[in-house]
Amino acid sequence: MPYQMQFSTLGAPDVLERREVHVPAPGPGEVLIRQDVVGLNFVDVYHRTGVYPLALPAAPGVEGAGVIEALGPDVTGLTVGQRVAYAGVVGAYADQRILPAWRAIPLPDDLSAEMAGSSLLRGMTSYMLLQKLYPVSAGMQLLVHTGAGGLGSVVTRWAKLLGAEVIATVSSDEKAELARAHGADHVIVGRGVDPVRSVEELTDGKGVHLAIDGIGGAMLAKSIACVRPFGMTASVGQVGGVAPPVPLSALRSNALARPSVMAFSTDREAYRPAVEAVFAVMRRGILDRPSRRYALGEAAAAHADIEAGRLVGSALLVP
Numbered sequence: 515m516p517y518q519m520q521f522s523t524l525g526a527p528d529v530l531e532r533r534e535v536h537v538p539a540p541g542p543g544e545v546l547i548r549q550d551v552v553g554l555n556f557v558d559v560y561h562r563t564g565v566y567p568l569a570l571p572a573a574p575g576v577e578g579a580g581v582i583e584a585l586g587p588d589v590t591g592l593t594v595g596q597r598v599a600y601a602g603v604v605g606a607y608a609d610q611r612i613l614p615a616w617r618a619i620p621l622p623d624d625l626s627a628e629m630a631g632s633s634l635l636r637g638m639t640s641y642m643l644l645q646k647l648y649p650v651s652a653g654m655q656l657l658v659h660t661g662a663g664g665l666g667s668v669v670t671r672w673a674k675l676l677g678a679e680v681i682a683t684v685s686s687d688e689k690a691e692l693a694r695a696h697g698a699d700h701v702i703v704g705r706g707v708d709p710v711r712s713v714e715e716l717t718d719g720k721g722v723h724l725a726i727d728g729i730g731g732a733m734l735a736k737s738i739a740c741v742r743p744f745g746m747t748a749s750v751g752q753v754g755g756v757a758p759p760v761p762l763s764a765l766r767s768n769a770l771a772r773p774s775v776m777a778f779s780t781d782r783e784a785y786r787p788a789v790e791a792v793f794a795v796m797r798r799g800i801l802d803r804p805s806r807r808y809a810l811g812e813a814a815a816a817h818a819d820i821e822a823g824r825l826v827g828s829a830l831l832v833p
Contacts, residue, residue, distance in 0.1 A: 515534040515535075516534065516535055516536070516537045516608065516609055516610045517532055517533060517534050517535060517608065517609055518532075518533055518535050518573040518605075518607055518608040519531070519532055519533075519573060519574075519575075519607040519608075519810055519811070519813040520532075520533045520571045520572060520573045520607075521562055521570070521571065521572060521574070522570055522571040523570070524562065524563055524564040525562075525563070527562070527813075527814040527815070527817035527818045527821070528814050529562065529814075530562065530574075530607075530813045530814045530817065532811055533571070535608070537608075537610045537611070537612065538612065539584060539586070540584050540585060540586035540589075540612055541586050541587070541612075542586050542587045542588050543586060543587075543588060543589060543614060543615050543616075544586040544589070544612050544613065544614060544615060545582050545584065545585055545586065545589060545592060545598075545612070545613055545615050545618050546582070546583045546584040546585075546586075546610065546611075546612055546613075547578075547580040547581060547582055547583060547598060547610065547611060547613060547618065548580050548581050548583050548609065548610050549578045549579070549580035549606070549608065549609055549610065549611065549631075549833050550578075550579055550580045550581065550627045550628075550631065550832070550833070551578055551579045551580070551627045551628050551630075551631030551632060551830050551831075551832065552575050552577070552578045552606045552607055552608075552631065552810060552830060552831040552832075552833065553575065553576070553577035553578060553601070553606065553631055553632045553633070553634065553635060553828070553830055553831075554575075554632070554808070554816055554820060554825075554828075554829040554830055554831055555576060555577070555635055555636070555664075556664075556751065556753065556820060557576060557635075557776070558574040558575055558576070558607075558817065558820075559817055559820060559821055561574040561604065562574055562817065565752070568604060572604070572605075573604075573605045573606070573607045573608055574604065574605075574606070574607055575604070575605065575606025575607040575608075575831075576601060576602055576603060576604055576606055576635060576776065577599075577600060577601040577602070577606060577631060577632075577634050577635045578599070578600060578606045578611075578631045579597070579598065579599040579600075579621060579627035579628075579630045579631030579634075580597070580598065580627065580631075581595060581596065581597055581598075582594055582595065582596045582598060582618065583610070585615075586615070589615045591615075592615060592618060592620070596620055597620070597621040597627060598618040598619060598620055598621055599618075599619055599621050599627070599630035599631055599634055599789070600613055600617045600618050600619065600634070601617075601634040601635040601638055601775075601779060601789070602617070602635070602638075602775070602776055602778075602779025602780065602785070603617055607810060607813055607831065608810075608833070609810065609833035616782055616785070616786075617785070619786060619789045619790070622793060624797065625793060625796055625797070626803075628803065628804055628830060629796055629801065629803055629804075630793070630796070631830060632804045632828045632829065632830035633668070633792075633796070633801040633802075633804075633828045634789065634792055635775060636664055636665050636668045636801070636828065637668060637791075637792030637795065637796070637800075637801055638775050638778070638779060638788050638789065638792055639665060639668075639669075639750065639775040640665070640668045640669045640672045640792075641672075641788050641791050641792060642773055642775055642778045642788070643669065643724075643726060643748055643750070643773065644669065644672055644673060644676060645791070646778070646784075647746070647748060647771060647773050648723070648724045648745075648746045648748070648771075650673055650676045650678050650723075650724065651676060651677065651678070652676065652677025652678070653677065653678070653679075654676075654677075654678045654679070654723040654724065655678065655679045655680075655681065655716075655717055655720075655722040655723055656669075656673050656678050656679070656680050656681065656722055656723065656724045656725070656726065657681045657682075657683070657709070657713060657722045657724070657725040657726065657737065657740050657741075658670055658673070658680055658681070658682045658683070658698070658726050659682075659683045659725075659726065659727050659728055659729050659733065659737070660683065660684065660685075660728055660729065661680070661682025661683060661684055661689075661692075661693035661696065661698050661701065662682075662684050662689035662690075662692035662693045662696070662826060663728075663826070663827075664825070664826075664827055664828050664829075665728060665750070665751075666682065666693070666696075666726075666728070667692070667693075667696040667802070667827060668800065668801055669726055670682060670693065670696045670697050670698050671696055671697055671800045671801075672795060672800055673697075674697040675795065675798070675800060679699050679700075680697065680698045680699050680700075681698070681699065681700045681701075681702065681712075681713060681716055681717075681722065682696075682698035682700070682701050682702070683701075683702045683703075683707075683709055684701060684702070684703055685703075685704065685705050685823075686703065686704075687703060689703075689826075690703045692826060700716050708736070709733075709736055709737070709740055710736050710739045710740055713740040714740075717742070720742050721740055721741050721742030721743075721745060722740055722741055722742065722745060723741075723742060723745045723746075724741070724745060724746050724747075724748065725737040725738070725740050725741050725745075725746075725747045725748070726748050726750060727747060727748065727749050727750065727751075728750045728751030728753065729751065729752070729753055729754040730749065730751060730752025730753065730754050730755060730756060730757045731752065731754030731755035731756070731757055732754070732755075732757070732758070733754055733757075734747070734749055734757035734760065735757070735758075735760055735764060737749075738760060738764055738765060738766075738768070738770060739764070739766075741766075741768045742768065743766060743767040743768055744767060744768060744769075745768045745769070746768060746769040746770070746771060747768065747769070747770050747771070748771050748772075748773055749770065749771070749772050750773065801828070802827050802828060803828075804827070804828045804829050804830045805825070805826055805827040805828065805829060806819070806825055806829040806830075807829070807830055807831075807832055808829070808830070808831050808832070809831070809832055810831045810832060810833045812831075813831060816829065816831060
């Protein structure tokens with residue numbers, strides 16, 4: 515019997531429970547896939563805790579990879595038995611699921627389901643930030659928070675591919691070594707260190723062109739203060755809590771954006787080129803293979819680990 519890992523109430527990881535479900539035949543423009551891999555992302559925690567509300571009961575998860583088992587009417591360009599990957603659609607914590615056909619992108623033979631199914635969303639986020647939101651080019655300077663984390667490591671590697679200089683922040687010496695291994699040119703170590711002063715010293719007082727802040731809370735105002743005039747701060751997460759209001763005067767002629775890869779992925783014209791760009795950098799080694807695997811039924815343990823900061827790089831769930 516098909517199943518999902520669902521939550522009916524908001525709360526701690528243990529609200530996730532296995533539920534058997536009925537999966538209908540795909541309708542017009544849809545496909546049914548049997549999932550081999552489900553990606554694990556911090557946005558799954560936001561959904562489970564209600565930061566980003568879903569109608570309940572709900573299954574979290576926004577990316578995966580698998581094999582097409584059935585095609586709905588009018589679906590062209592895809593075949594039963596074809597390997598595909600997708601991102602940006604909630605409900606991935608399942609062994610089978612229905613997808614809009616345009617979301618299911620054929621997986622090239624030289625890329626594994628594990629790689630694509632666990633890293634596509636981070637890759638698309640990096641593409642959105644570095645090539646759409648604020649196009650990065652050689653010689654630019656970036657500030658990337660949590661440079662040893664899943665998104666931070668991908669952003670760092672992609673930015674280095676574009677010729678940028680990366681300043682990363684991390685919480686420990688161990689993670690500093692990881693950030694350097696990912697290509698960071700400078701690493702600011704320690705939660706109590708003032709990034710504004712460090713960035714000022716590293717950029718000769720000019721500030722960075724782009725700051726990517728997945729921490730939120732009180733850090734957002736500091737990130738903004740690290741950016742030079744006509745640069746940009748991208749707020750992409752709030753693991754440190756909701757940021758207090760920031761006065762317009764704090765922007766100092768630079769910009770503040772709150773880009774959402776989930777919103778970006780709803781653009782059908784932008785979605786496929788973004789996925790194909792990520793596949794291209796996967797081939798160049800920009801995205802690591804997953805460092806941790808969990809059975810799908812262990813989703814609660816996986817959430818506990820991601821919230822506690824015990825995961826480095828990408829991780830996946832296996833139905």
